Amino acid sequence: MKLVSFVRHGRPGFGVVAGDGVIDVRPRLPLFHTLLDVLRAGALDEVRAATADVRPDFPLADIALLPPVVGPEKILCIGVNYGNRNEEYKDNSEAPKYPSMFFRTPGSFVGHGAPLIRPPESEQLDYEGEIVLVIGKEGHRIKPGQAKDHIAGYTLCNEGTIRDWLRHAKFNVTQGKNFDRSGSIGPWMVTADEIAYGKPLHLTTTVNGEVRQDDTTANLIFDFDYLLSYITIFTTLKPGDMIVTGTPTGAGARFDPPKWLKPGDVIEVTVPEIGTLRNGVEDET
Structure with a gap:
């Protein structure tokens, strides 16, 4: 299934994508107001059953897409996680032994089709195409072989960054990674059953049609198994949490x-098995 969160005629909702249309889930499963409610209840199979062989209620073009999971407890981002990314920094450092990590706020992301906002404080708005894991099952100290059981699905991220604000402090990147509406997530969440776990996923990022990033998850330094096992040593992952797994070489x-x-x-940002996340850019007004 492809699951979307959206606003239509001023009303928030969520649904299942069927061709060029959307099946509205809330009228069929009124106990669930959001996709996050579904994930917390472990009810994806209920959604699947309620929408099987159902005609779409309205076209995709009739809604404004939000990030697939609205209001997650955690959005955890991984830095320097593709081969050759460490060399891009040209600081003669060794390959990382552990993942670099930082949190982002939900308000720093918009959905597919919404503009990324360049703030007046900087012209250094940059893109980073990434694959996102959406957690569907709570986990603490997850063993690598069990990681796939905790992943509800996959989506895409443009992890937009204000580069000069990354260097405002000595040890953190929080400021440059959390400007309001500077990044995007979407267009939808593809459920994990649609993609063979461990299959290399081909990620590309284009700007105005020019390919800037082009790599596969076969080149990850820390794969999905490792990320979930490492992260859950220090924090419990909850349904709806998102892990943004790193960007290839080629950022601006x-x-x-x-x-x-x-x-x-x-x-x-494109992965064929997931789709394409598309956003323009506007200045803050």
């Missing part, structure tokens, strides 16, 4: 001169 900051995003640009 790595060009000479850098290629920052500007109003009018269109960024597309």
Whole structure:
């Protein structure tokens, strides 16, 4: 299934994508107001049964998409997680022994089709195409072989970053990673049963049609099994939590001169098994 969260005629909802349309889940399963409610209840099979062989209620074009999971407890992002990413920094450091991590707020992300917002404080808005794991089952100290049982599905992220604000402090990147509406998640969550676990996923990021990032998860330094087992040593993952798994080489900051995003640009993050996350850029007003 492809599951979306949306606003239609001012009303929030969630549904299942069927072709170019959406099956509205809330009227059919009124106990669940959001996709997060479904994940917390472990009720994806109920959604599947309630929407089987049902005609769409309205076209996709008639809704404004939100990030697939609205209001998660945690959005945990992984840095420097593709081969050659460490070399991009040109600081002669060894390959990382452990993942780099930081949290992002839900308000720092918009959905598919909404503009990324460049703030007046900086012109250094950058893109980072990434694959996102959506957690469906609570877990603490998850063993690597059990990781796939905790993943409800997959979505995509443009982990938009204000680069100069990453360097405002000595040891953290929180400021540059959390400007309101600077990144995006979507367009939908593809349930885990649709994608063979461990299959290499081919990720590309384009800006105005130009390919900037192109890699596969076969090149991950820390794979999905390792990430879930490592993360759950120090925190319990809850249904609806999202893990943004890292970006390949080719972000705008790595060009000479850098290629920052500007109003009018269109960024597309694509994994064929998941879809394409597309966003434009606007200045904050």
